[in-house]
Amino acid sequence: MSIIEPAVEVDGEKLMQFVFRAVDEVGAALNAALVVMGDKLGLYRALAGARGLSSAELAERTGTSERYVREWLNAQAAGGFVSYDAASGCYSLPPEQAVALTDSDSPAYLPGFFQIALGSVIDSPKIMEKARSGVGFGWHEHVHDVHEGCERFFRPGYNAHLIVEWLPALDGVVEKLERGALVADIGCGHGASTILMAQAYANSTFAGFDYHDRSIETARGRAQEAEVAERVGFNIAPAAQYPGAGYDLVTMFDCLHDMGDPVGAAHHVLQTLRPDGTWMIVEPHAGDRVQDNLNPVGRAYYAFSTLLCTPASLSQEGGLALGAQAGETRIREVVQAGGFTHFRRVAETPFNLVFEARP
Numbered sequence: 001m002s003i004i005e006p007a008v009e010v011d012g013e014k015l016m017q018f019v020f021r022a023v024d025e026v027g028a029a030l031n032a033a034l035v036v037m038g039d040k041l042g043l044y045r046a047l048a049g050a051r052g053l054s055s056a057e058l059a060e061r062t063g064t065s066e067r068y069v070r071e072w073l074n075a076q077a078a079g080g081f082v083s084y085d086a087a088s089g090c091y092s093l094p095p096e097q098a099v100a101l102t103d104s105d106s107p108a109y110l111p112g113f114f115q116i117a118l119g120s121v122i123d124s125p126k127i128m129e130k131a132r133s134g135v136g137f138g139w140h141e142h143v144h145d146v147h148e149g150c151e152r153f154f155r156p157g158y159n160a161h162l163i164v165e166w167l168p169a170l171d172g173v174v175e176k177l178e179r180g181a182l183v184a185d186i187g188c189g190h191g192a193s194t195i196l197m198a199q200a201y202a203n204s205t206f207a208g209f210d211y212h213d214r215s216i217e218t219a220r221g222r223a224q225e226a227e228v229a230e231r232v233g234f235n236i237a238p239a240a241q242y243p244g245a246g247y248d249l250v251t252m253f254d255c256l257h258d259m260g261d262p263v264g265a266a267h268h269v270l271q272t273l274r275p276d277g278t279w280m281i282v283e284p285h286a287g288d289r290v291q292d293n294l295n296p297v298g299r300a301y302y303a304f305s306t307l308l309c310t311p312a313s314l315s316q317e318g319g320l321a322l323g324a325q326a327g328e329t330r331i332r333e334v335v336q337a338g339g340f341t342h343f344r345r346v347a348e349t350p351f352n353l354v355f356e357a358r359p
C-alpha cells in the first residue's frame with residue numbers, strides 16, 4: 001500500500017523571489033570569469049585611468065576586439081561594476097571600484113578573490129568525481145589560477161594587517177624580530193607572507209616551506225624581485241618534516257586546515273621551535289558552529305572549502321579535513337593535541353583569525 005504525501009503548499013511569491021535571487025546569482029557566477037577577463041586584458045586599468053570611454057576607445061587602448069569589449073562593458077554596467085552614461089554612450093569606473101579592481105596595494109583589492117574562485121570552478125568537475133569516491137584532490141593538482149589567485153587574494157590582507165597588527169599582538173615577538181630571529185613560514189605558497197616579514201625585519205632570517213614544488217619555484221622568483229633572497233630561503237618540504245631547528249617563530253598562513261595531519265604538523269612545530277618560541281597560526285575567520293558561519297564570508301569559505309580545502313586535506317595522509325570553517329575550538333584541539341600548552345586568539349579581521357601557540 002502506498003502512502004500519499006499531503007501536498008506541500010508552495011508560496012508563489014516566495015518562489016518567484018527565490019527565482020529572481022537565483023538570476024542574480026547566475027549573473028554573479030558568470031561575473032567571476034568576466035572580472036578575471038577584465039583584469040587580465042587590462043580593461044579595468046584602462047577604465048580607471050580615464051574619465052569615460054566608449055567601447056571602441058577601450059578596445060583600442062587595450063588592443064582588444066570592440067565587439068567583445070562592448071558586451072563585457074554592458075555586463076559590467078548591469079552588475080554595478082562599471083557606470084554607463086546613456087547620453088554619451090561612455091563607460092567609467094567609479095573611484096571605489098577603481099580601487100577594488102586595480103589597486104593591488106589596497107586591502108580592498110579583489111581580482112585575486114575572483115581568480116581563485118574561477119580556478120576553483122574550472123576544477124569543479126574533478127571535485128565532483130572525488131565527491132562520489134571520497135578520494136582527495138591535492139592543492140598541487142589545481143589549475144594555476146588557484147595558486148596565483150590565492151596569492152593575490154591573501155596578499156592585500158597580509159599587507160594591511162601582518163606587520164602592524166598581527167605580529168605586534170604576539171607576546172615579545174616583534175622585539176625578537178627586530179634584534180634578529182630565525183623564522184619558518186610553513187605552507188608558504190608563493191611566499192607573500194614570508195617576503196613581507198623579511199622586508200619589515202632586516203636583521204632576521206626566513207625559511208619558507210611548502211610541499212608544492214611550483215609554488216616554491218614562484219616564491220624564489222618573488223624573493224629575487226623583492227631583493228630579499230639573501231635572507232629568505234624557499235624550499236620544498238611537507239609541514240611535518242621541514243628541516244631546521246631553534247626557530248624563534250613559526251608561522252602558518254591559511255594552510256593548517258588544508259593539511260591531512262595538522263596534529264602531526266603541530267608536533268613537528270613543537271620539535272623545531274625554541275622553548276621560548278612562538279607559533280602564529282592564521283586561519284580563515286569562522287565561528288565554532290555551522291549557524292555562526294551562515295553569512296556571506298562563511299558562504300564563500302564553505303564553497304572554497306568544498307572545492308579546495310577539504311579535498312586537499314583528504315588527499316594527504318591523515319585526511320583529517322578540518323575544512324576552512326573549522327573555528328577556534330577545533331584549531332585549539334589540534335594545537336593542544338600537538339603538545340602545545342598555551343593557545344590564545346590574538347587578532348581577527350572579517351576574513352581571518354590569528355592565534356598564538358607556545359610550548
Ligand SMILES: C[S@@+](CC[C@H](N)C(=O)[O-])C[C@H]1O[C@@H](n2cnc3c(N)ncnc32)[C@H](O)[C@@H]1O
Nearest residue numbers: 139187188189210211212238239253255258259
Ligand atoms: C591556501 S594556500 C595558502 C598559501 C600561503 N600560505 C598564503 O597564505 O598565500 C595553502 C598552502 O598550503 C600548502 N600545503 C598544504 N598541505 C601542506 C602540507 N602538508 N605541507 C606543506 N604545505 C602544505 C599548499 O601547497 C598551499 O600552498
